[in-house]
Amino acid sequence: MRKIALVTQKGGSGKSTLASCLAVAAQEAGERVFIIDMDPLKTLVNWSKIRGEKDIPVEVVPGAKLTPVLNVLEKQGVTLVILDTPGTASKETEAAMRAADLVLIPARPNAFDLWASETTRKTARELRRDYCFVLNQCPPANQSERVKQGAKALEAMGGLLTPLISARVDFQEAARHGWGVSELNPNGEAADEIHRLWSSIKRRMPREKAARRAA
Numbered sequence: 527m528r529k530i531a532l533v534t535q536k537g538g539s540g541k542s543t544l545a546s547c548l549a550v551a552a553q554e555a556g557e558r559v560f561i562i563d564m565d566p567l568k569t570l571v572n573w574s575k576i577r578g579e580k581d582i583p584v585e586v587v588p589g590a591k592l593t594p595v596l597n598v599l600e601k602q603g604v605t606l607v608i609l610d611t612p613g614t615a616s617k618e619t620e621a622a623m624r625a626a627d628l629v630l631i632p633a634r635p636n637a638f639d640l641w642a643s644e645t646t647r648k649t650a651r652e653l654r655r656d657y658c659f660v661l662n663q664c665p666p667a668n669q670s671e672r673v674k675q676g677a678k679a680l681e682a683m684g685g686l687l688t689p690l691i692s693a694r695v696d697f698q699e700a701a702r703h704g705w706g707v708s709e710l711n712p713n714g715e716a717a718d719e720i721h722r723l724w725s726s727i728k729r730r731m732p733r734e735k736a737a738r739r740a741a
């Protein structure tokens with residue numbers, strides 16, 4: 527069972543949006559996905575209520591209970607846990623980072639988000655976690671100097687995942703229905719970006735142990 531935490535000490539970067547869309551894309555790719563919502567805003571709990579289906583369970587788990595809960599989920603055959611976190615440093619955020627095989631740090635191509643990424647990266651390093659960045663909400667043309675500079679800054683900090691994720695209405699529309707972008711518009715560009723992002727994440731994560739795969 528692999529665990530990804532979406533973390534950055536900045537609201538609005540796209541943690542919950544990417545968490546929900548990646549959860550759906552991973553499920554479509556055959557993973558048994560479980561979301562843990564550690565943000566007091568409970569964004570993904572609400573997303574799940576609107577979704578209505580129980581195919582991707584979403585639970586609130588306090589930081590102190592995270593390890594035992596993860597042990598139970600692994601025994602139940604969950605293959606991927608996605609942890610969504612608040613936009614502030616907290617016990618919850620730290621617990622999520624400690625538990626994660628990979629810390630995914632979303633940032634928009636602007637100075638404030640990039641500074642916040644640096645803070646989160648520092649924490650991930652202190653906790654000896656593997657981390658990488660996702661540049662989110664880029665202007666769809668992807669050509670602006672601001673986006674290029676943002677991508678360069680994140681690459682320099684170590685590990686920018688491909689592709690860049692564009693600002694697209696599909697992300698907001700999907701959220702409104704409790705869906706991922708690949709459910710809203712399976713052949714759309716947002717869906718394509720999320721599928722490619724999921725492939726990049728899969729390549730980046732440590733491989734499952736053979737024993738687990740066989741189980």
Ligand SMILES: Nc1ncnc2c1ncn2[C@@H]1O[C@H](COP(=O)(O)OP(=O)(O)O)[C@@H](O)[C@H]1O
Binds near residue numbers: 544664691
């Ligand atoms: N790629 C995107 N394209 C368009 N809107 C986006 C995208 N990513 C996030 N958003 C919007 O930005 C806002 C903040 O995103 P959210 O996922 O809630 O951020 P966080 O969880 O980091 O606070 C939301 O309104 C969401 O719909």
Ligand SMILES: [Mg+2]
Binds near residue numbers: 543
């Ligand atoms: Mg959020």
